[in-house]
Amino acid sequence: MMRILVVEDDPLLGEALGIGMRQRGFAADWVRDGIAADTALKTSAFSAVVLDLGLPRLSGLQLLRQRRDANDRTPILILTARDAVEERIRGLDAGADDYVVKPVDLDELAARLRALVRRSDGDPRPLLQIGALRIDPAARLVEWHGTAVSLSPREFDLLLEFARAAGRWLSKEQLTERLYGWGDDVESNALEVHVHHLRRKIDPALIVTQRGVGYMLRSPQPSATDADAADAR
Known part of the structure; x- marks a missing residue:
């Protein structure tokens, strides 16, 4: 099972993402702010992260930059309502591995996470x-x-x-x-x-x-x- 960290401050969406990912074969932990996410990533191993940008205490973009500066190579997928091209460029240039705009189909999200983990393992094969x-x-x-x-x-x-x-x-x-x-x-x-x-x-x-x-x-x-x-x- 791939263990993922969901970082989302909206309680309804965060809970829905956690449940949806668990139904699709992931072990999903959920935190609601950037500081809690940073602590989780420093103390636990995750296969991938689903990261919102508009987070309290520490923004998603700040968290992303901090983890990459610390040489954390955990695959990170940004999931946000910010759909401007400039925002996508900023997120990807900061070190995100994928950028998805809300709302997202949960089956597509699961497929994107599997692809990220395969690439991070150095093996892009689906089988x-x-x-x-x-x-x-x-x-x-x-x-x-x-x-x-x-x-x-x-x-x-x-x-x-x-x-x-x-x-x-x-x-x-x-x-x-x-x-x-x-x-x-x-x-x-x-x-x-x-x-x-x-x-x-x-x-x-x-x-x-x-x-x-x-x-x-x-x-x-x-x-x-x-x-x-x-x-x-």
Whole structure:
């Protein structure tokens, strides 16, 4: 699951955005002003930010500039009623990754956020392919050797995090922070249970564990056939 931060001072819109994004597979936290957003970004990890410009205490544009000056590369999508071309230019030049004018269709917003996160991960592909594992983040579908795999929402979210970091270790703390919002009640062994289910449903050897380090989805090595084909080219 992608964890996003919604920064919106309008209570009705902020709540609607949070609910709408959660319905579309995101873990969404919501704050109402720029100072609270700055604190959240300094203390928690988010896949992306949905940022209004007209915020109390610290404007959206000021927040954006501060985070970029601090070398924070979290993808930021400006969502605002300000539709003048000059405002768009100012927001993008300040470091925004996308600029959307209200009102916005929530399905389009979700698609734009997924695209931002893919680009920030260095992989613009809409589908993830790791060996025999194929994941469609938008449709939330998984295939293993061409066969569909039925996963719970949380299992899918965890597998997607593993796939985006294939071949790299992820600690339990990193995974928990990425998967759960502030208000979520997380049992101490929840992560271990979900990993167990993924191994059982897909392949016991797919995810490896190293005590004191964390978990890793194996990045498959090229087979002899693949190597021969590459040599032939």
